[in-house]
Amino acid sequence: MRADASRNREALLRAARRLLEEVGAEELSMDALAAAAGLGKGTVFRRFGSRAGVFVALLDESERTFQQAVLSGPPPLGPGADPVERLEAFGRHRLRFLAERGDLLRAAAADLDRTGGAPAAFTRLHLQVLLRAAGVRGDLEVLAFDLLAVLEAPLNHYVRGAPGLSPQRLADGWADLVHRVARP
Amino acid sequence: MRADASRNREALLRAARRLLEEVGAEELSMDALAAAAGLGKGTVFRRFGSRAGVFVALLDESERTFQQAVLSGPPPLGPGADPVERLEAFGRHRLRFLAERGDLLRAAAADLDRTGGAPAAFTRLHLQVLLRAAGVRGDLEVLAFDLLAVLEAPLNHYVRGAPGLSPQRLADGWADLVHRVARP
DNA sequence: AGCAGAAGCGGACTACAGTCCGCATCGTGT
DNA sequence: ACACGATGCGGACTGTAGTCCGCTTCTGCT
The missing domain is CATH 1.10.357.10 (Tetracycline Repressor, domain 2)
Known part of the structure; x- marks a missing residue:
């Protein structure tokens, strides 16, 4: 995996953990996650499927x-x-x-x-x-x-x-x- | 329930059974069901929630x-x-x-x-x-x-x-x- | 350093569940 | 027979998961 990709992955996980505390698992949307990490939605799906x-x-x-x-x-x-x-x-x-x-x-x-x-x-x-x-x-x-x-x-x-x-x-x-x- | 409503309900169930055979449960969409029964989508949700x-x-x-x-x-x-x-x-x-x-x-x-x-x-x-x-x-x-x-x-x-x-x-x-x- | 191709990215796009509300239809009481 | 409130209807609208592809960025090689 490319260096920027793995940096983005970490950023996404960090953002996810934060959102998880803020709104809970149920309400966590992929758009929100992408936005919170400052990335595109495609990136989220590329990383996590x-x-x-x-x-x-x-x-x-x-x-x-x-x-x-x-x-x-x-x-x-x-x-x-x-x-x-x-x-x-x-x-x-x-x-x-x-x-x-x-x-x-x-x-x-x-x-x-x-x-x-x-x-x-x-x-x-x-x-x-x-x-x-x-x-x-x-x-x-x-x-x-x-x-x-x-x-x-x-x-x-x-x-x-x-x-x-x-x-x-x-x-x-x-x-x-x-x-x-x-x-x- | 009004007579027309219960007729529609039956029509929906009939259409659902047909679609079920044709495409399977997984692929049965509510839009398709409504269309197959010749009804609006709102009706499907009104009847079945x-x-x-x-x-x-x-x-x-x-x-x-x-x-x-x-x-x-x-x-x-x-x-x-x-x-x-x-x-x-x-x-x-x-x-x-x-x-x-x-x-x-x-x-x-x-x-x-x-x-x-x-x-x-x-x-x-x-x-x-x-x-x-x-x-x-x-x-x-x-x-x-x-x-x-x-x-x-x-x-x-x-x-x-x-x-x-x-x-x-x-x-x-x-x-x-x-x-x-x-x-x- | 510079190049080429691989890897990654973004966001517009699709498909789908579920909501909403103005309009149509029913059926009951008179 | 009719009027009028209750019930039902349709389909446009919203929010979300997941896809796609042209463009960008990285990185290994020379």
């Missing part, structure tokens, strides 16, 4: 940090703890992240092709590995897919129909579910 | 039929069978419906307020009732929410990242999950 791509880029660092913590951080999230405990910790962290950055994640979710799918793939694979390590038998690929769906559920809109479900209850529910699934 | 509302209306009959089958049809979907068997049957039916009408459901999902949320609420409640009947202990509201998420998962886009998961495997995975959860 789509509106969702902007949010994926903004989330990138957090995702990377999370993956690092999972792969080589301290237990129980990282390696070393009992697999079922790691499953529980993984879900609790993920749900907390969703509660904090749900707006960004929702805005990024529309992106099918770019990195939007990668975190989900990572999560699914990790769940599968932990299930296997926990000695769970069965079609672990599908089971991991199902558990991923549970973790992503709070992102989806039908949550609005269940306003009584606090993050705390969801997290405890996750722990309960994991223990049920992993029961010998 | 939003693009998603059109799809909700198209799904309405199927949803009603499904709910009837659940509430008063023959077992194991309807009442009379063992609750765990009913859970299993419920999920299998729902997943099959998703596989068949996924495009419509996805297009209808954007609707938060209208009937879009109602089928989810019905499903969640029904799952909760069956879990209780099966003697499952714990926070059944959250557990039902989680199981709903599993059933809705195939709608979400990240499915594309898991192309190997056939409807058959998903359905068997559901049955497996339900039995794990309901184990005494």
